[in-house]
Amino acid sequence: MIWALRKELLLQWKTRTQFLAVFVFGATSLLLFSFAVGPNSEALRLYSAGFLWLGLLLSSTLTLAESYHAEMENRALEGLLLLPSDPRALYYGKAVANWLQLALLGIGLVPVMVVLYDAGTTDLLRLLAIILLGTAGLSAPGTLYAAMTSQARAKQTLLPLLLFPLIVPALLASVKATSLVILGDPMQQLPSWISLLAAFDAIYWSLCGLLFGRVVED
Amino acid sequence: MKTTAPAILLAIGAYFGFVVAVAQFHGMTAFALGLPSGAIATLAATCGVAGAIWFLFANDQVESPRPAQLLIGLALLCLGFGSYYGLFVAPPEQYMGEVQRIMYVHVPTAWNALLAMTLAFVCAVIFLFNGDYKWDSRMEGSIETGVVLAFLLCCQGAIWAKPTWGVWWDWDPRLTTTAVLLFAFLGILALRKFVEDPAKRAIWSAVSTIIAYVDVPIVYFSVRWWNSLHQQQSSPGTVSKQFWLPLRLNAFGILFLMVAFIMLRARIASLRLKHEMAPPLPEIAELGEAV
Amino acid sequence: MNPGTLSGGWNFVMAAYGVTFSVLFIYGVSIVSRLRQESKNDE
Numbered sequence: 198m199i200w201a202l203r204k205e206l207l208l209q210w211k212t213r214t215q216f217l218a219v220f221v222f223g224a225t226s227l228l229l230f231s232f233a234v235g236p237n238s239e240a241l242r243l244y245s246a247g248f249l250w251l252g253l254l255l256s257s258t259l260t261l262a263e264s265y266h267a268e269m270e271n272r273a274l275e276g277l278l279l280l281p282s283d284p285r286a287l288y289y290g291k292a293v294a295n296w297l298q299l300a301l302l303g304i305g306l307v308p309v310m311v312v313l314y315d316a317g318t319t320d321l322l323r324l325l326a327i328i329l330l331g332t333a334g335l336s337a338p339g340t341l342y343a344a345m346t347s348q349a350r351a352k353q354t355l356l357p358l359l360l361f362p363l364i365v366p367a368l369l370a371s372v373k374a375t376s377l378v379i380l381g382d383p384m385q386q387l388p389s390w391i392s393l394l395a396a397f398d399a400i401y402w403s404l405c406g407l408l409f410g411r412v413v414e415d
Numbered sequence: 416m417k418t419t420a421p422a423i424l425l426a427i428g429a430y431f432g433f434v435v436a437v438a439q440f441h442g443m444t445a446f447a448l449g450l451p452s453g454a455i456a457t458l459a460a461t462c463g464v465a466g467a468i469w470f471l472f473a474n475d476q477v478e479s480p481r482p483a484q485l486l487i488g489l490a491l492l493c494l495g496f497g498s499y500y501g502l503f504v505a506p507p508e509q510y511m512g513e514v515q516r517i518m519y520v521h522v523p524t525a526w527n528a529l530l531a532m533t534l535a536f537v538c539a540v541i542f543l544f545n546g547d548y549k550w551d552s553r554m555e556g557s558i559e560t561g562v563v564l565a566f567l568l569c570c571q572g573a574i575w576a577k578p579t580w581g582v583w584w585d586w587d588p589r590l591t592t593t594a595v596l597l598f599a600f601l602g603i604l605a606l607r608k609f610v611e612d613p614a615k616r617a618i619w620s621a622v623s624t625i626i627a628y629v630d631v632p633i634v635y636f637s638v639r640w641w642n643s644l645h646q647q648q649s650s651p652g653t654v655s656k657q658f659w660l661p662l663r664l665n666a667f668g669i670l671f672l673m674v675a676f677i678m679l680r681a682r683i684a685s686l687r688l689k690h691e692m693a694p695p696l697p698e699i700a701e702l703g704e705a706v
Numbered sequence: 707m708n709p710g711t712l713s714g715g716w717n718f719v720m721a722a723y724g725v726t727f728s729v730l731f732i733y734g735v736s737i738v739s740r741l742r743q744e745s746k747n748d749e
Contacts, residue, residue, distance in 0.1 A: 338626060345619045350609045359606060359623060362599035363630050366637035373641060393637055404629060408622045411543060487734070498723060514715040517722040524726065563733045567726055574722045578715045672730060679737045686744040 201282075201290025208267055209298060215263060220302055223256040224309045231313055238315055245316035246376035250331065250368055253303050257332075258357045260302070261339040264295055265347035278413060288409035292340040292402070299332035316379045323387070327374045330394040334367030335360075337401040344412050370394045418482070421469035428463025431455050432667050433493070436660045440500075456659070463667055464530065467674045475556070475681040476549055483675045490671035497664030505661055514578045518658075521571045523666035525589070527673045528568050531561030532596060534677070536628040539621035548688055549681075551617040554624060555607065556680030558600050560673055565597040588639040595634045599627040613691050 209216065230248040234240050241248075268274040277287060307324065311317045318324060339360055346355040374390040435455050438446035450458075467486075474482040501519030538554035541547075572590040573583045584590070603623045610616040 341622070341626070345606070345610075345623075348610075348615070349606065350611075355602075355606055355609060359599075359602040362595050362602060363627060365595050366630070366633040369637045369641050389640065393633075393640070397633055400629065400633070401626075404626065408625065411618050412622055414618075494727075502719070502723070512715060513719055516719045520723060520726045560733075563729065567729050570725050570729075571722050574718050574725070578718050669730075672734075676734065676737055679741055683737070683741050683744050686741075686748055690744075690747060 199290075201286050202293055203290075205264075205290050205294030206297075209294060212263075216260075216298065216302075219256050219259050220305050222259065223252045223302060223306050226252040226255055227306060227309050227313055241314040242316050243376075243380070245310055245314035246379055247372045248314065249303075249306060249310045249375060250372045252306060253299065253332070254335065254361070254364075254368065256302055257299055257335050257339060258360070260298055261295060261336070261343040261360075262347065262352060262356050264291060264340065265343050269347055274413065284410045284413055285406050287413075288340065288344075288406055292336050292405070295340050296333050296336040299336055300329050303328040303332055318379050320378050323378050324375065327371060327378065327391065327394070330391065330398060331367060331371030331374075333398045334371070334394060334401065335364055337398065337405050338363050341405040341409055341412065344409065367394060367397050370397065418470065418473055421466045421473060424462050424466030425470060426466075428459050428461070428466055429667070430459075432459035432463055432663050433496075435459075436663050440660045452659070456663070459663065460666075463670060467670050468534065471674045471678055472553070475553060475678040476685065480679075483678050486671045486675035486678070490668045490675065493664050493668030493671065495668075497661045497668055500664065501661030505658060514575070517571060517575045519661040519665050520669075521568070521575060522662060523669045524564055524568050524571060525593075526666055527669045528561055528564035528593070528596075530670070531557050531564055531673055531677070532600065532628060532631070535561060535600075535624050539624040539628075542617060542621045543625075548613070548617065549685060551613075551621070552681040552684035552688060553677070554621065555684040556677040558603055558620075558624065559680055560676045562597060562600050562604060563676075564669075564673065565593050565600070568593050569597060586638070586642050588635050588642060591638045591642075592631060592635045596627070596631060599630065600624075603627065613688055 227248055230244075230251065231241055234244065265274075268277065278284060304325070307328075339356075342356055342359045346352040346359065349355055370390045370393045374387055374394065377387045377390070435446050470482070470486070497519065501516055505516070505519075507513050507515060535554050535557035538550045538557060542550035542554060569590070572587075572593065576585045576587075576590070577583050603620050606623060607616055607620050610619060
């Protein structure tokens with residue numbers, strides 16, 4: 198698994214301009230969301246967590262769809278599968294790499310959110326934990342679905358079509374938890390949302406790893 | 416014959432489901448064989464659902480349209496009587512009034528939609544284990560029928576929500592979960608459309624079905640927590656016998672209809688599959704001549 | 707009648723039954739026609 202992760206990280210480092218482009222896309226969508234609400238700073242602050250996660254979700258389809266680009270060229274995936282190693286290692290390597298990239302993207306979008314929506318918080322540690330857990334929930338099924346859709350026709354449409362309904366619980370929990378961190382948590386609801394996220398992650402990280410071998414086999 | 420055993424189960428389910436319910440409705444409790452009504456409902460539901468599914472799996476690969484016609488006839492009978500009772504005979508409910516009558520189609524649709532999705536999940540798991548393509552065809556049939564039922568369920572839910580809560584859409588966990596499920600399974604149908612290779616299509620859609628089905632309880636609980644500040648909706652309280660009869664009749668009606676649809680749809684899928692898997696030699700020869 | 711009872715609403719009831727049966731009918735017809743077509747292709 199370590200070599201798979203190294204390969205992915207190396208690949209991502211080589212395409213870092215693309216990461217920058219995705220980041221700019223995310224920031225642009227955050228800017229656009231504020232036009233949907235209008236210059237009402239109170240409402241913007243209220244919905245900031247939702248906007249952050251929607252921006253992240255939209256950008257994630259770009260990174261996930263791109264993540265199999267290298268494998269699809271010159272049928273490299275088949276070559277990788279010929280190696281005497283478990284396809285699961287390939288999956289977890291890719292999923293962890295996608296996770297790190299998405300988490301980095303999320304962390305990068307936070308200052309944009311603070312500036313645009315005046316939605317700051319001093320509890321950075323919790324915010325970081327939520328971003329890590331939430332992006333883990335996006336990357337596990339996302340990596341699996343990207344493996345399928347990157348080989349299908351109409352891949353740009355299929356990936357969000359399959360992924361978006363699935364990650365509703367993760368999105369819901371992340372948005373709720375983030376907004377509790379930003380707006381305050383008088384009723385101590387945060388732990389239950391974080392445990393829901395953790396449960397979602399645990400289920401999908403194990404289930405998708407189990408099923409990935411069947412998806413790429415020929 | 417393969418169809419005898421499921422037919423017996425179906426008959427037991429039908430006896431307890433309709434005959435007893437009709438008899439009770441008209442005050443002839445002797446037909447219930449002294450069983451309490453909870454036991455009757457459970458027995459009828461178990462025998463009916465098991466018999467219907469068994470019947471489905473025994474008959475979906477046969478060429479003759481006879482079994483499906485039989486089921487559709489039964490379904491029309493049940494739905495006809497059930498809707499007649501639900502619309503005109505059963506009394507209006509204490510709080511909901513006439514609107515309560517929507518329940519007699521709404522709840523059976525919900526049960527059967529969930530059953531169709533469960534069937535799809537079971538077929539997906541079996542396909543991944545044994546790789547027999549008839550399970551892929553059955554899965555395709557179950558998913559498509561489940562999507563139709565889930566779509567119906569959302570429409571009925573909206574029509575129900577308008578007079579009771581004053582809005583078309585209420586973020587009730589059940590309604591919301593149905594909508595999420597509808598879109599998740601629509602995505603799988605789209606995936607099937609966009610993948611030409613039958614082997615890849617079957618495996619990928621089975622994997623997606625498993626993943627989407629596992630999501631259902633998580634969506635349900637997350638929406639319930641998320642929505643906990645809203646009022647919990649009132650359930651129809653104690654359901655008396657008069658409400659049970661149309662509910663049960665319609666539930667069996669939609670069950671039979673669903674099984675017949677899955678049967679025919681699975682047949683379509685397996686015919687298509689046969690077409691795709693067949694060696695396309697003649698076409699290639701024609702193409703060669705044309706070139 | 708109970709004072710809290712919703713009165714009327716027959717149009718909603720009819721709409722729900724109408725939607726249900728028309729969707730089921732249309733789906734049934736579409737299945738049968740697709741099956742006919744596939745059986746024809748089969749021969």
